[in-house]
Amino acid sequence: MVATETARPRAVHPTYDGPPDGYDGACAICGREGHFERDRLSISESFRCPGCQGALRYQGQARGILRAVSRHGARSVAELAAQPGFGGLDIFEPGTLGPFRPLLRPVPGYVQSFFDPATPTGEVRDGLRCENLMDLTFADASFDLVITSDIFEHVRHPTRGFAEVFRVLRPGGWHVFTIPGRWPLRRRTVARVDVSGPGDVHWLPAVFHNHDHLVYNDFGRDLLDLLDGVGFVTETMLFASASPTTSAQVTFASMRPEDPPEPEPVPTGVEVGAEPVGAEPSRPRRRNRR
Numbered sequence: 001m002v003a004t005e006t007a008r009p010r011a012v013h014p015t016y017d018g019p020p021d022g023y024d025g026a027c028a029i030c031g032r033e034g035h036f037e038r039d040r041l042s043i044s045e046s047f048r049c050p051g052c053q054g055a056l057r058y059q060g061q062a063r064g065i066l067r068a069v070s071r072h073g074a075r076s077v078a079e080l081a082a083q084p085g086f087g088g089l090d091i092f093e094p095g096t097l098g099p100f101r102p103l104l105r106p107v108p109g110y111v112q113s114f115f116d117p118a119t120p121t122g123e124v125r126d127g128l129r130c131e132n133l134m135d136l137t138f139a140d141a142s143f144d145l146v147i148t149s150d151i152f153e154h155v156r157h158p159t160r161g162f163a164e165v166f167r168v169l170r171p172g173g174w175h176v177f178t179i180p181g182r183w184p185l186r187r188r189t190v191a192r193v194d195v196s197g198p199g200d201v202h203w204l205p206a207v208f209h210n211h212d213h214l215v216y217n218d219f220g221r222d223l224l225d226l227l228d229g230v231g232f233v234t235e236t237m238l239f240a241s242a243s244p245t246t247s248a249q250v251t252f253a254s255m256r257p258e259d260p261p262e263p264e265p266v267p268t269g270v271e272v273g274a275e276p277v278g279a280e281p282s283r284p285r286r287r288n289r290r
């Protein structure tokens with residue numbers, strides 16, 4: 001890393017002291033009914049569930065997960081995780097934070113990971129695998145669901161990261177994710193760091209989340225083009241509630257499409273209703289292979 005040894009403040013969430021802003025509803029994470037109140041300046045970190053403390057960005061993501069993998073009308077991730085059949089899914093959730101983990105850990109195919117550049121990828125420590133999103137150690141088509149919460153802004157080469165998620169998803173599998181920013185995002189992504197060389201060169205003042213996670217990109221709506229290019233079909237889901245403030249919260253639900261059906265084998269030599277193609281007597285067969 002180059003230059004800018006700036007202070008790395010802890011994530012602090014200044015309080016919101018504007019007019020009351022909230023909604024009554026059910027938590028999409030734990031299922032508890034309650035009042036969800038804006039209490040912080042940051043919208044995505046507000047509207048926390050009185051039960052599980054899941055903030056708006058996780059509430060939106062939970063709805064995205066339900067949209068992606070709920071088959072029987074589950075209204076919370078807790079309910080979903082208890083459904084028969086859900087236990088058969090393979091789920092990858094990089095990182096160690098957030099309210100989904102206690103609910104998903106009992107699922108046998110649930111995998112969490114950490115990233116430490118000094119640890120070989122694939123190595124397991126305290127039950128967690130070291131994984132680099134740009135170079136995952138999983139086999140192709142290993143997962144039905146990948147969940148990332150405000151992680152991809154920290155991936156040095158996000159296209160590589162999204163392509164890796166695509167690779168390890170099964171056809172029909174989903175990547176449900178959040179990144180910072182309110183909808184509509186800026187038009188174009190702002191790269192904060194020059195990553196063209198081996199080391200990071202800061203174009204903009206370094207920003208860190210959770211102490212030491214450098215932000216490489218402030219994503220814009222052109223992220224959708226990037227996802228298209230990788231092969232995903234992506235829905236942007238805005239958070240509907242009685243508080244209009246929440247509608248700027250966006251969750252991305254990207255599906256790896258089912259593989260196209262194998263094309264019907266084209267018969268060689270004979271075309272129906274036409275002269276046999278291989279019948280011209282003047283065309284010699286290749287003879288170099290017997």
Ligand SMILES: [Zn+2]
Nearest residue numbers: 027030049052
């Ligand atoms: Zn909750």
